[in-house]
Amino acid sequence: MVFNSIHYLFFISVVFVLYFLLPAKQRWKLLLAASVYFYCTFDIKFLVLIAFSIFTSFFLAIKSEETADESKKKLFLHLAIWSSALILAVFKYYNFFAESGTELFASMGIAVSPLLIKIGLPIGLSFYTFQIIGYSLDVYYGVSKAERKLGIYSLYILFFPKLIAGPIEQSQNLLPQLHKEQNFDYNRITSGIKLIAWGLFKKVCIADRLSVFVDMVFSSPEQYSGLQSIIACYFLVFMVYTDFSGYTDMAVGAARIFGFNLIRNFNRPFISQNLTEFWKRWHISLYTWCYEYIYNPLSFNYRNWKQWGIILAIFATLTFSGLWHGAALTFIIYGVLHAIGLTAEYFLSPFRAKMKSTLPSLFYKYVSIAITFHFFLFTLIIFKSDTLSEAFYIIESFTKINISQFGLYLFGDYKIEFLLSFVFVFALLGMEYWQSKTDNYLSFHLKLPSFVRWSAYALMILIVVYFGVIKSNEFVYAQF
Numbered sequence: 001m002v003f004n005s006i007h008y009l010f011f012i013s014v015v016f017v018l019y020f021l022l023p024a025k026q027r028w029k030l031l032l033a034a035s036v037y038f039y040c041t042f043d044i045k046f047l048v049l050i051a052f053s054i055f056t057s058f059f060l061a062i063k064s065e066e067t068a069d070e071s072k073k074k075l076f077l078h079l080a081i082w083s084s085a086l087i088l089a090v091f092k093y094y095n096f097f098a099e100s101g102t103e104l105f106a107s108m109g110i111a112v113s114p115l116l117i118k119i120g121l122p123i124g125l126s127f128y129t130f131q132i133i134g135y136s137l138d139v140y141y142g143v144s145k146a147e148r149k150l151g152i153y154s155l156y157i158l159f160f161p162k163l164i165a166g167p168i169e170q171s172q173n174l175l176p177q178l179h180k181e182q183n184f185d186y187n188r189i190t191s192g193i194k195l196i197a198w199g200l201f202k203k204v205c206i207a208d209r210l211s212v213f214v215d216m217v218f219s220s221p222e223q224y225s226g227l228q229s230i231i232a233c234y235f236l237v238f239m240v241y242t243d244f245s246g247y248t249d250m251a252v253g254a255a256r257i258f259g260f261n262l263i264r265n266f267n268r269p270f271i272s273q274n275l276t277e278f279w280k281r282w283h284i285s286l287y288t289w290c291y292e293y294i295y296n297p298l299s300f301n302y303r304n305w306k307q308w309g310i311i312l313a314i315f316a317t318l319t320f321s322g323l324w325h326g327a328a329l330t331f332i333i334y335g336v337l338h339a340i341g342l343t344a345e346y347f348l349s350p351f352r353a354k355m356k357s358t359l360p361s362l363f364y365k366y367v368s369i370a371i372t373f374h375f376f377l378f379t380l381i382i383f384k385s386d387t388l389s390e391a392f393y394i395i396e397s398f399t400k401i402n403i404s405q406f407g408l409y410l411f412g413d414y415k416i417e418f419l420l421s422f423v424f425v426f427a428l429l430g431m432e433y434w435q436s437k438t439d440n441y442l443s444f445h446l447k448l449p450s451f452v453r454w455s456a457y458a459l460m461i462l463i464v465v466y467f468g469v470i471k472s473n474e475f476v477y478a479q480f
Helices: 005-019 023-064 072-105 125-140 150-158 171-178 184-218 227-257 282-303 307-325 329-347 347-358 362-382 388-399 408-435 452-468
Strands: none
Touching: 005 023, 023 125, 072 125, 072 150, 125 171, 125 282, 125 307, 150 171, 150 388, 184 227, 184 388, 184 408, 184 452, 227 329, 227 388, 227 408, 282 307, 307 329, 329 347, 329 362, 329 388, 347 362, 362 388, 388 452
């Protein structure tokens, strides 16, 4: 049941009505039941896996908090982490390493036939596993108290708006909210609905429309070159962004109508002037998780190595974040490239500071934004490609530009998709620029006259209905 489907619209409408009809103290039970149903619509056979992770991490966190013996606390922590991490390793990475090992042995003339897992990847596995690990570490370090109500903890993990593709919620943010009684708040609810609508617009009017051309080029790169490949790669950046941020907007909006505040996962990443800033604006919940649970401990443990300890922590963190996306060499390279980029920034910081003080401020700003954007574009080509050779083939094809390629006919039967995509992307950038003038996300329009606002709402609905790709296409990050 994907967010951009009639099934989901009916589902959330029914849950919303029942939620506010029930007594306040009973509402969390409805959300838990709804979340279980939501998960089962994807694949009920994997429910036992997430239930196992929930039960083990719940009881082990309590045991870890209650014991004063440090060795036992560490034992309970390791059990909690590995009981979930092993499930992730088996279902997401086992086949990759088994097949890689088979190829390695074959190159040495040794034939092996490992047993492969062919039952698919549990939906949302990476996201809820990281949330469970983060919770276990928070309890161990005393950042959060161990949750004593199994139902509330289950809802914390299963809460349907963020279950499939995040954001990865920290325990100190969401768990306390689940204990509070939520009242009907018109302004909060309408704000959530607007956010859902904005996310839906991003998904069906921009991401799914861009994907028509992007998938066409990346599925058969040998048939395209020059401007077609270049435009497809620019479209790819905005496709991934609008798809993932669209999902997040819909998730945050859905949570908001029930009274809960999820963390913001994107914050205008394409105005970033360097990679450090970029990663504070792009997939913020993953960045925060990796920074707190990987980078900080590693940089502290290797502090005696001075700058090399920092470099080691950067490479470990970014390589891990790349591997988090999936078991493929392209994802690993994607992470390593970002680690190289951040390391280069670290060493070049004196030079960049000198350039900033020497060059005109606007020139420095926009050149920095352009460099950061195009570095991300380059890494995303590798991220999207099935193999490195395919990625390099696409990049190499950039040079094959000839005068005959100029004109709308280069898009074949997809001229309308191109024109609409072009218009909607610029509308998105304009909206984000306008939004940057206020501190409250998507509330910049509230000072406008009511007639103007309601006309804009009606126009948004018409645009989604008439120009949206209404095919219930899966979100990109749902597969991770």
